[in-house]
Amino acid sequence: MAWARKLLRVNLTDGTVSSEPLNMAWADQYLGQRGLASKYLVEEIDPRCDALGSDNKLIMATGPLTGTMASTGGRYSVITKSPLTGTIACSNSGGFIGAELKAAGWDMIIFEGRSPKPVYLYVENDQAQLLPANDLWGQSVWETDRLLHSKHQDPALRIACVGRAAEQGALICGVINDLHRAAGRSGVGTVMASKHLKAVAVRGTKGVGNLKDPIRFLKETEYRKRVLQQNAVTGQGLPTYGTQVLMNVINEMGALPTRNMREVKFEGAGNISGEAMHENRPGDGRPNLTTNAACFGCTIACGRISTVDQGHFSVKNKPKYWGSSGGLEYEAAWALGTDTGVDDLDAITYVNFLCNEDGLDPISFGATVAAAMELFKDGVITTEQTGGIDLQFGGAQALVTMAELTCRGEGFGRDLGLGSRKLCEKYGRPELSMTVKGQEFPAYDPRGIQGMGLTYATSNRGACHLRSYTVASEVLGIPVKTDPLVTEGKAELVKAFQDATAAVDSSGLCVFTTFGWSMEDIAPQIDAACEGDWSVDKLLEVGERVWNLERDFNLRAGLSAADDTLPKRLLTEPANTGPAQGRVADLGKMLPEYYQLRGWTADGELTQDTRTRLGL
Amino acid sequence: MTPIKLKLFSTLGAHLPPGAVRNCAEVEVASEATPHDVIVQYHLPEESVHLVLINGVYVAPADRSTRRLQAGDELAMWPPVAGG
Structure with a gap:
């Protein structure tokens, strides 16, 4: 059960x-x-x-x-x-x-x-x-x-x-x-x-013992643990470098959104990468990374435990932050670092600590600071609004101060706490908000990874990489390599990732297992544990049902196909360098086919056939 | 000889020549060398070379022995990696 x-x-x-x-x-x-x-x-x-x-x-x-x-x-x-x-x-x-x-x-x-x-x-x-x-x-x-x-x-x-x-x-x-x-x-x-x-x-001390077939479950899970251990990504890459290994990958291919997504490569990426976290700091001779860490039952252990150099300006005379704590994941490092133009590893590690300490989403916070920096650059806001802080792109001290203010809900931190969309709307420049449905982007530029443009636009919770991580295929070749610059086939790819991820997210397992496991690995574990027949097909149907359930909620909440879009910048301003130079996010070439594959109308509404098929 | 920038990341970084900075070294390879030639030259374990980019553009495994490097190219390589 x-x-x-x-x-x-x-x-x-x-x-x-x-x-x-x-x-x-x-x-x-x-x-x-x-x-x-x-x-x-x-x-x-x-x-x-x-x-x-x-x-x-x-x-x-x-x-x-x-x-x-x-x-x-x-x-x-x-x-x-x-x-x-x-x-x-x-x-x-x-x-x-x-x-x-x-x-x-x-x-x-x-x-x-x-x-x-x-x-x-x-x-x-x-x-x-x-x-x-x-x-x-x-x-x-x-x-x-x-x-x-x-x-x-x-x-x-x-x-x-x-x-x-x-x-x-x-x-x-x-x-x-x-x-x-x-x-x-x-x-x-x-x-x-x-x-x-x-x-x-x-x-809780009762444990979880009510499995459908305990012996089979132990065999299935033990075998799949070996699969993860023997897989180069889940057995070696993620434990050693964590998700932060992507900083250099995405930068090299020119798809690293930089300075509020105005550029696609960051000259400071190497300074805040997973590799840099292993290097000894000049200040105290120790690396940023203390150790990796695992969540309950995890045999991958991608988590980062880090320190900040005690002599760094951000923690000087603040012994509370001198110990090891939760370190940078890729998305946080991107938002707090690349998107704000800050390449100070200690500074962004400290700000990441603050986000944990007071419960800020580091992706949304970093991206909102980036939007504020562009507002500041354009003269829309000045030191009058920021409380005297020079909020230039690349300013580590400014980033640190803004994080401290936002955690406490003070000064300009109250504006930053609104998130990028409401901040930019407040100051009359909504086009500077890099959001979908009001949620800030993660760390992949859809001009250089086209499938991610469709992923972001159609995500049921706004811009998000974890709803359909086509980066796995378009960049990393998992399970098969596809060209990140083409739009053909991406509608099908996005739908497949969305449905599979929705199923995994409903199981109690981590989606990172899918770097080493296919659905053929996941289904037998669920089937051994849960009453009923849990085949791959049934799991994918569950995923599709969940996706449509979420979509239907959003439509009834007042959203529409008009919300399945991207910021104007990504649709009209081409990438300025790299393999995607001259390209914009070609969302319009993918979205109609996506609606069709979903069984939705041209207006993005669920058809009665789709509702009937999925039991909605 | 052809001067290129060799970038080896993640665990492949251990194979970089002395003097490399931030996973990047300026090196010289044979004229018309291919990524495969560089893999051999720097003793990279072939089975660990998963992702190969030249100037940011993906080079498929089948093309690693035929794609010629040109002066100024940036050749970047990774073992199997992932994140999210």
């Missing part, structure tokens, strides 16, 4: 908690985590509700393989309506709290309403209660974590919480768990804070 078959419903308005059985008919259609929680959300909220109002709900959901012995089986997701985009949001995180929640006997927690006062949820196996959080409100993620561990005198307690930025209403906040793992995107932390829910603290 793998599912705990039980969910926890928390009414924050009334201060009540209750247990109810999981809808297993829905589990058969949507599997778990992203898919199943999206189904609950869609059924329970009005898509047009105010994302920060009490009518919105927030769901923390595990997948059936979360907490099991499957490699990477520790994922959980936060699902809600996003205040940043107005779309459905699903942000996925690793760490340990997902497995802990499952071991406590719960598949998911549904939070509804709004508490009149700050509270946190404490779960110990079957027991759950809301407790006052007046002493936690106003504290950072790191301090909240410390206080809760101290209060409950339980070092094994797993905690997910929001930081000060979310309390202050910044729209680009995630939910941080285990100090530096994040359900980071789409403002899910802002929703949590809007409900006066500061933290969720979980202790």
Whole structure:
């Protein structure tokens, strides 16, 4: 079975908690985590509700393989309506709290309403209660974590919480768990804070033992662990260099969006790359990277644990930041570094620490600073708005100051907390916002990787690489190499990636396994664990159903095909150098075919045939 | 001889000649050398060379022995890598 078959419903308005059985008919259609929680959300909220109002709900959901012995089986997701985009949001995180929640006997927690006062949820196996959080409100993620561990005198307690930025209403906040793992995107932390829910603290000791065929499950998962270990990417590349190995790859091929996506190559990329994280610093003779790290049950261990040189200006006289903590992933390094033109590895590592400490999405934050830097460059904003800060591209000190202000919700940091779209709209230059549906771009320029343009434009949560990572094929040759500069075949590629990823995101596994596993590796593990027949075809159908469910929510929320687009810059301003020189993102050549493959009308609406086929 | 920029990343970086900076070395290769010739010249484990770019443009495995390098070319190579 793998599912705990039980969910926890928390009414924050009334201060009540209750247990109810999981809808297993829905589990058969949507599997778990992203898919199943999206189904609950869609059924329970009005898509047009105010994302920060009490009518919105927030769901923390595990997948059936979360907490099991499957490699990477520790994922959980936060699902809600996003205040940043107005779309459905699903942000996925690793760490340990997902497995802990499952071991406590719960598949998911549904939070509804709004508490009149700050509270946190404490779960110990079957027991759950809301407790006052007046002493936690106003504290950072790191301090909240410390206080809760101290209060409950339980070092094994797993905690997910929001930081000060979310309390202050910044729209680009995630939910941080285990100090530096994040359900980071789409403002899910802002929703949590809007409900006066500061933290969720979980202790589970029951384990996950209710597998359909335990012996077969152990065999299937043990074999697939060896596959990951023997794969050059998942066995060597990711543990050694992490995702940051991509900084030089994407830069060399001229698809690294630079300085608010005005350019496609960054002259400082080598200084902030995965390779640079291994080099000894001139200041203290130590490398940025302390070690790699693994989430629950993971045999890849791509996580980065880093330090900042204690003599660096950003941490001088700040001993709190002298120890090792969560280091740079590629997307964060790109947004905080390349997109702002900052190539100071210590500075962006420190800012990454701050994003973890106070729950900012480093992609959205970095991209928003980049937009502000362009506003500053154009003279739209001046030191009058920035509080005297010279907000030039490349300014490490300015970046650091802006991060500190945004974490505390002070000064110009309040404007940055709005995210790129609202910031640029506020200052009358919406075209400078590099966003889709209000969410900031990740680190791949669609002028040089055409499939990513379609990926971004059609993503159900706004610009995002994790909804359809065609970079795997277009750049890295996984599973097969395709030409990044052509548009032919990309509609089919994007749809295939979207459906497969939606299925993986519903399982409890990490999508990074797909660098070493195919769906033929994933399906048998789910089938051995879960009741029912879980073939590859069924999984892909689940993925397609989830995608369409999300799309339907967004359409009912008021979005339309007009939102399936890219910023004007990427559609009209050609790449200035590299293999893509002279190219724009040719979205118009891919989108109609994509709609057709999806079974949607030319206006991007689901047809009745599609609804019937998928049971929507 | 043909001067090129040789860029070896990730674990291939260990094969760079002395004096390389930020994974890049200015080297000379034989006239009309191919990426495969450079792989042999620098003792790169062939099975570890996964991604090959010349001036940012992908060179398919089948073309590594026929694509001629020209003066000033930037040849970049990686083992299997991924991220996200």
